[in-house]
Amino acid sequence: MKIGLHQRTTGNTLITLFCLTALAVVAVVQSIRDHHASNPEKVTQEERTVKPLAEPFSIHTYRIEAILDVFDGDTVRAMIYQGFDNFKVVDIRIRDINTPECKGEEKAAGIPVKLVVANKLLSFDDLRTYDGPNLRDKYGRFLSSIRACQHEVCFDLAHYLLRENLAKKYGATKPTFSEEEIANIRKLAHDILLPEFKKWVEEEKCGFRKPSKVPPRSRIAISLSKQDVMVEYGLEFGYLEEAEEGKDILKITDLFLKLHRADSPVE
Numbered sequence: 001m002k003i004g005l006h007q008r009t010t011g012n013t014l015i016t017l018f019c020l021t022a023l024a025v026v027a028v029v030q031s032i033r034d035h036h037a038s039n040p041e042k043v044t045q046e047e048r049t050v051k052p053l054a055e056p057f058s059i060h061t062y063r064i065e066a067i068l069d070v071f072d073g074d075t076v077r078a079m080i081y082q083g084f085d086n087f088k089v090v091d092i093r094i095r096d097i098n099t100p101e102c103k104g105e106e107k108a109a110g111i112p113v114k115l116v117v118a119n120k121l122l123s124f125d126d127l128r129t130y131d132g133p134n135l136r137d138k139y140g141r142f143l144s145s146i147r148a149c150q151h152e153v154c155f156d157l158a159h160y161l162l163r164e165n166l167a168k169k170y171g172a173t174k175p176t177f178s179e180e181e182i183a184n185i186r187k188l189a190h191d192i193l194l195p196e197f198k199k200w201v202e203e204e205k206c207g208f209r210k211p212s213k214v215p216p217r218s219r220i221a222i223s224l225s226k227q228d229v230m231v232e233y234g235l236e237f238g239y240l241e242e243a244e245e246g247k248d249i250l251k252i253t254d255l256f257l258k259l260h261r262a263d264s265p266v267e
Contacts, residue, residue: 064127064146066223073099073113073161075141076121080129092129093141097158097167098175100185109182111236112189113166117157118229119196124148124155164188193233200230201252 062080065087069077074094079087099113100106121127131144146157161167166185168175177185231250234240239256243249 060131062129064129067118067121067127069224070114070118070121072102072110073117073167076117076146078127078129091139091141092144092146093137093139094158094161095131095135095143095145096170097161098170099161099167100177100182106177106182109177109185109189111232112186112193113161115229115233115236116164116166116189116192117161118224119193119226120155120160121146121157122224122226122229124150126150164192190237197230197233197239200226201256 062082064078065081066079067076068079068089071077071091074097076092076094077089078092079089082088099117100110102110102114127146127148129142129144129146131142135143137143148155158167162169165188168177231240234250234256239253239259240250241253243251
């Protein structure tokens with residue numbers, strides 16, 4: 001009888017201790033909530049801009065060491081740093097958006113948007129890719145976002161393309177582009193890159209040459225360069241042409257010279 005009474009007393013004591021501990025935890029949590037409710041944090045506009053970089057969904061974060069290629073506005077090949085001196089070449093498909101394809105009916109807009117993306121990414125020194133675990137599309141590309149913070153400016157590639165009307169939100173189905181939208185996107189991309197191209201032409205001192213060819217979808221780690229982007233832009237819009245047939249040397253066309261003179265101030 002004494003043993004049974006002792007066991008019941010011990011059990012009641014444990015239950016009482018457990019209940020008291022649970023009540024204490026609830027009280028602490030409620031106290032913290034009351035504190036935040038009575039003392040709301042003051043968040044500046046800059047902090048609101050940076051905040052998306054720390055979204056809970058971004059479980060894996062990798063530094064992009066080099067942009068190797070841009071296949072179209074929403075697909076990039078990059079070399080990422082995985083830590084402990086480990087590097088990997090991956091294909092990144094930007095999440096939640098769709099840009100015109102660089103082939104077929106959308107090619108007229110796809111190539112200019114691709115060049116806008118390449119030029120923009122090359123302008124940042126600290127690019128990072130944010131993704132969840134094992135997120136891949138049916139082609140094996142990593143579904144991710146590309147972002148950067150530099151000189152107090154935060155950049156998100158998907159947000160940028162949507163803001164400039166160069167992409168559409170990817171919903172339940174893949175969005176397409178009408179002929180009118182393709183023509184409009186081509187003009188928007190042209191106007192974004194034209195000042196960059198003019199500046200590049202003025203600064204280029206070694207002549208204009210075609211970039212060395214790398215096999216399509218190659219895993220060779222050759223970084224994309226500003227020259228690659230500007231040369232392709234010039235050829236796409238007729239501002240550069242071959243100086244001699246079959247040669248890599250290029251020259252400025254009369255079309256660009258007329259455009260440049262039209263934009264120059266009248267003396």
